[in-house]
Amino acid sequence: MTDLPARELDCRGMLCPRPVIELARRIDSVPVGSILGVVADDTAAAYDIAAWCRMRGQEYVGVDAAADGVPRYLVRRTDAPT
């Protein structure tokens, strides 16, 4: 399995809980086993995306950075119902 996202959500400028809402709405857009990247500059996203994964049975892979340095949170879709 690769750690490269199959798709990326641009949540720059969005305040909490918007990035997590976008993540929840779009996780189905990648196949099970693939990664959705969430690019978000809201500080709460750093904690809340991991917490969402734990609460929704998804896999939090980690964080890297988009080309402009904004954090990109990586979530692998599992077969848990989303």
Add this chain to the structure above:
Amino acid sequence: MSTGPAVYLDTASSEPLHPAAQAVLEQALARGYADPRRLHGPARDARILLDNAREVTAEALGVRPDEVSFTPSGTHAVHLGVLGLLAGHARRGRRLLASAVEHSSVMHAGRWHAGRGGSFDTLPVDRTGRLDPATASEAVADDEPVIAVQSANHEVGTLQPVAEIAGATGAPVFLDACASAGRLPLPDGWAVAAASAHKWGGPAGVGVLLVRKGARWRNPFPGDDRVDERTTGMENVPAALAAAAALQAVVAEREEVNARQSVLVDRLRAGVAAIADTEVVGDPVARLPHLVTFSFLYVDGEAIVTELDRRGFGVASGSACTASTLEPSHVLAAMGALTHGNVRVSLTRTTSGADVDRLLAALPEVVHRIREEARL
């Protein structure tokens, strides 16, 4: 204009003045105006009131009167406590360790210390917000740091194993007892402690600094020529006496009040957990009797606090959008808990089962509506 929430559920921010404090405050305001240091009748009167406040506070907290100092706030007591304990141990080293979930007053004292040549590090906690004594013990290593730890967490209610942390580390411990003082006996193992009167139903503007007999504490700030060498400025004698009266009453009532509040918090925890995508935070058992925190996924913290206020419930939140700093609660973050959609409910001594049931009836609809507006 709203006259304020009909159901006030934010005692962890500030408890309403206890009736026992109200009567004492009114009387003491008329009598306790003079400077207790002076040698005339009104001064002796003020001195008697201040000594009385000290003795009552000491007895209620299970310490000696000469270990009690009154400060202008709990925050100031924390700053004096942390920095004074560090100053007293400066020859051994200048390292401060604190749990990652300490109150912001401890964190600010730590950063202040680090900005003046000391070092300050935080220790990770588990999912309930508890600092494992083994984690503290490992962090101490061969250094001889001062450790700051709270009796109970002010946001999630989890109790800290203070005596075990002190035992495992052998370090001098600063105890932040602001969240629990009066409600629960002080734990063992600390050298210096701080508390805040308005958290137990005393007036605001009264902090308590406790320095154990024999503890190495040195005033980190400019001194003063007071009766009590640990404080500066003239004590607010009437408020200190009212704070002591409230504390005495709270200790006398606590067995009954705590049992009642604990049952209501259990009911809240169970009721809130039944709402989908909700996380109830903090230790369910080893906790403060009157406080519970939960987070609703996809819910804006400011929106839920505002909506509950509109319905007559006054609650607090650790979500970023409700904070003056616009940063999420460092407590929730350190626990790995959801930081948005956060609500902290803390009961007063008169909160009833009916109040709790009304809140539990309102929450599902409020949460549902906010989620719907988010177009999930």
